[in-house]
Amino acid sequence: MTQPTFSAIGSMPGTDVRDTVRMVRDLVGDKGIPFLPELPARGPGADMIGRAASHLVGLGVDLQPSGWRLADSSGLDARRGAAYLRQDLDELAEAFDGWSGRLKVQWCGPWTLAASLALPRGERVLTDPGAARDLVQSVAESVREHLQQVARLVPDAELVLQWDEPSLPAVLAGALPTASGFGRVRPVEQGVVVDGLEHVRDAVAELVVAQVLHCCAPNVPVPLVRRVDGLDLAIDISLVKPRQWDGIAELVESGRTLWAGALATDAGAVRPEKVVDPLLRSWREIGLTGADLHRVVLTPACGLAAVAPTSVPGHLRTLAQATELLGEASESLSAG
Template sequence: MIRASGVGSWPQEPVREVVRRLRDVLADGHVPYAPEIPSRGPGADLVGRTAAQLAEMPVDLQPPGWRLTDAPGRDVSRAGAYLREDLDELAEAYDGYTGPMKVQLCGPWTLAASLWLPRGDRVLVDAGASRDVVQSLAEGAREVLTRVRRLVPGAEPVLQLDEPSLPAVLTGRLRSASGFGRLRAVDPGVVESGLRTVAEAVDGLAGSVSVHCCAPDVPFALLRRVGAVGVSVDTSLLTERTWESVAASVEGGTTLWAGIVPTDTTATHPRQVVEPFLDAWSRVGLETARLSQVVVTPACGLGTRTPAEAASVQRLAVDAAGLIAERL
């Protein structure tokens, strides 16, 4: 069976309705996930939700964004309340469930690129602060997954690290605090080590770890070196060259979380999104049997769509997974 899942974000709806909708669509052999509803406000966004889980690194919310501080502000309390509500709804909706359960957190390098130091620079400019964020996130991720295991005892958590800024971190494309300069690129070895630190910290708590990066220049080779992590991508952004990198990763055992369903799709049949993916798979020389390493997802989060559109895209991902399974 080819499984389907989602990336994470969902449009504004009561969280109970979203959790149950996703359970009904995905719980039967696929990979359900804890939805993020960023339109609820600060603390429900990817960075704030994750920053609030950092161990012994308080944050607050300022006009430029989330900032490291001496004591947590009320925005952290709100972020914690959102996550508690979400996990409580998971516990109720998935009572008696056994199987995978995906949870999303901001990855260490996007987090370091998004958080601000008290003096006004990005955390990323300070190597020591960046190391502290990596270590703190590792502890925070362990705590979140421990809570998921406690609330849904039959769940096998899957941790997704969202790293949309990863290519910019590696190539020095991030703007400085002034906006006039660019930050120095971070050494790939340092980036690799940080990702490995978080992945190894959740070993034994997470059944698997994946890195989501919806960018054209996903660093596949670096992610392969991290070790046993899957890669989640928007397949529409893959070029002939990057498909070669995908092939090397899949042949090395990597799970490909393939975002083959555009979030704004007008497709009415899964064949319309499956055939371009299978054509590219065949052109790059990947064996049909390796499709068992694919998890089908929307191309990116669904937070900007309407609830009806999001539900349609998520259902199409499930149908697409079924169609690919027929090809095996």
């Protein structure tokens, strides 16, 4: 990137895939990084967990009242999840016919999926190291297949892969409840988490121009992300603690991109200055430069699935305007 840009996290409100894909193309495509939207309001299998679970390679899943679990074979809900994604890709291929430039797709990361899926006996996959390793390998294969399909449909796109890992802080802290609710799942060692992230990163590295880990939960493990070479970071900047900004500065100065969640998803109409100013204050305080702002992608703080559909175009236009202000600030900081 030579200038700041903008995008969104991926989840969107409503159930009309065709209209949503075209809105993303029209409002983000010219100046930002468009993306394949997720519409979880359609039901199980269209959500982040269900989509990834439905496409696991070599592992079956079914949906129980308690959530998704591994099974001998995939059930009806998994087949419905696969059908949702086929529909999404059909609409993507039509709307982005002839597209060249960056195009982002999202996938649930291996550790959030291991925290969310259950073993057949009911405990989280995370509690079984062998099952967790198998899941990491399956995620890597399924994402590789997905990216290859997107590349066939939009052959001139430069693909960006976003790994959604909202449960990562809880996985590392041992904060997830057991199936009984009376205990906590043991924390996963950082080295094991890094190995898993490196495995999935390597599996798709030749298919994408960038990979970004997205976590909009508190206590994002910034030092751990820095250990995984080539992985950018997407965060809700309102949740960043002062001590975390130094780690973010190191990440940016190393040449990686910060996807700054700067627009509150529960806010009404806001001026673009309200989006940019908090980021710029922190930027100056940690000594980053105007040139460093070129490695910023502005986004909403998290997904937009809970936002009123009529508000989404305004959010995207605000981000586009805020990006222009960030570009002006970059020139001002560089000059002076």
